[in-house]
Amino acid sequence: MSRSVLRYVEHRITQHPDTDVTFEAECLAYPCGWSAQPSTEGAAVDVECMSHTGRTGHGSFRRVCTSFALVVRTE
Template identity: 35%
Template sequence: MGRSTEASAAGDRGRQTSSNGAGVVTIKTVYAFVPHTLRADPDAESAIFEAECTTFDARSQPSSEDQEPIELWALAHTGRTGHTGYRELVTRFWWATRSG
């Protein structure tokens, strides 16, 4: 399943220039709104997980296989530093394709 929306696409073909005879050039851009669908990238590996300490500039190694190494890193970091706050970072890959 994907999410559909419209995105504007303006290229050189959409730009028009004209002169008013007094040496002033105006540029007009024409936008074309094209429907697109957003889908997960079928060729990408699964999501990539990381944990980041919210107290100090420390981050776990990324893992796409399992979240357990991320959790173990956070617990070990807590044991070493006493820091208790973490942010989970999840990276997923998407493709936007024209649907119209």
């Protein structure tokens, strides 16, 4: 019978320091195909969506926030 030693190391996850969060949106009205210009400013993407709704009457969007994570040991 063999013996094992278990060691647990704590980690933490943070946003990667060399990247920004990117916001995107696309219209869900078929077959519209409109999408907002990706931006690091979420409010700018929201304004584009509201402008699109004003022009077309389309009111449903898929919004995506993309960030890159970095996992490091806490010790």
